[in-house]
Amino acid sequence: MASSQPESEFSFPSACRIRSGSDFDRVYAEKQRAGDDVLLIFGMPNQLGISRIGLSVSKKHGNAVQRNRRKRLLREAFRLSRKQIPLGFDFVLIPRVVETPTLKGYRSSLIRLTKKIARRQSAPIKKVD
């Protein structure tokens, strides 16, 4: 990802998503996690210089519409908060079962928990301010 483009700060290209099952398994195997009332996050550093997210929404959240709703809110939260999220990590986001999820809640949890994981990692990480 050394190439630089005039890409908007709020964009969300497909390169920022974890796409393969082996990547998911690696993140789970690292067992670095942080959580609160609305979210549970697994994380580990990658060597890409960019942070990626993967989503895992269980059937407990309801039907396909309810599950899609939560995934979209999480993606939106990530997209709008990319400046505040540490770079160079793979995160797997698992929402907890909540009746009415909100974008605000997901954004604040996402920022707080990803920073928590990044701080915990002893490996040298560069942060965005």
Add this chain to the structure above:
RNA sequence: GGAGUGAGUCGGGCGGUCGCUGGUGACUUCGGUUGCUGGAGGAAAGUCCGGGCUCCACAGGAGACGGUGGUGGGUAACGCCCACCGUUCGUGAGAAUAGGGAAAGUGCAGCAGAGAACAGACCGCCGAUGGCCCCGGCAUGAAAGUGUCGGGGCACAGGUAAGGGUGAAACGGUGCGGUAAGAGCGCACCAGCGGAAUGGGUGACCAUGCCGGCUUGGUAAACCCCACCGGGAGCAAGAUCAAGCAGAGAGAAGCGGCUUGCCGCACGGUUUUUCCGAACCGUCCGACUCUCGGGUCGAUCGCGUCGAGGGGACUGGCAACAGUCCUCCCAGAGAAAUGACCGUCCACGACAAAACCCGGCUUACAGACUCACUCCGUUU
């Protein structure tokens, strides 16, 4: 105006900002950037049927197993749809209907009840006939008695399914005759069953009268019989390419002889060494290279411009639907695209999101609207 029945349509709108994604054009440092444009449903759902498509299997027939079950149409096909018939429900518009066969055969019916399937006598009724008892007459006899006729009684044999009660169901109903009491025992009408006939209908079936024996029950979503249909699996099907790993063959650097572990020659390495030559070791495995077929991760196709497609008009048909012409191209992802925020309007937005594609069925659903029809009330 109220209540309702049936069929159908829609299922938040508009504007802005930031994003995602397919197609296409331009630019490109080949990473992308950018213009235009498309981007969930009536059920996308449940996966209950039917097809297309793909692979596997496959001579034909019968049987087994499974499914369907009024009739006639529609359809690629169906368990779907349309029209009609029968039955049941509703004042009605209409609704529901797995609706072939029980006089092919087998089985089943708890409890209650007297009796439950070519049934049955508990109470009741009768007791004509037979039996027993009493009284009287006559005959016979010396008498006891016996026989016979008449009258009365008992309810013993027995007769009786009209009445009671049980049950989901009790072997037709009403009336007259009949009888000891009764009974389709006889007759009339009604209901039901069977038969042939006439008329209508393609048909299911309907209508009409006639004849028959007087009755032959229920259950096949029990086994079964009859008719018709069905090969199996499913896009995680399947096809192409193919890291890695494993396999086979060949090569580099081995062949020959026989006494089968030795000899001969060839080659490679080490030592001695300028070279030749000599001595020793090796030419076994492994590694390496090439080829081959199979094939995992992954990639591409399947896969969405072309379909049993959508819209419109006309024609045929009661309709489902079919035909002709014109017109349109209308989601295509792959950890999986439609979202977020702001403003604004209103009946404040239900159920719910494609994953190979179609035709149905079933189930969920805030509300809004259209058409046709029925009943009740009011006015004229």
Add this chain to the structure above:
RNA sequence: AGCCCGGUGGUGUAACGGUAGCACAACGGAUUUUGAUUCCGUCAGUUUGGGUUCAAAUCCCGGCCGGGCUA
């Protein structure tokens, strides 16, 4: 996404179409100084809606819930 199973008290399980049993658990009582054990009793169920049948946990058709297999 496709395919395939199952559902009986709180739990584990029985029941040719004919009164839904059994064990454990829970509760109450007796025995015991108390508790355990033992004995007696009580409570509680066919996942749900229809249909067939005189009668359905059972047969048939939908819904709901749970589980499994296929990369």
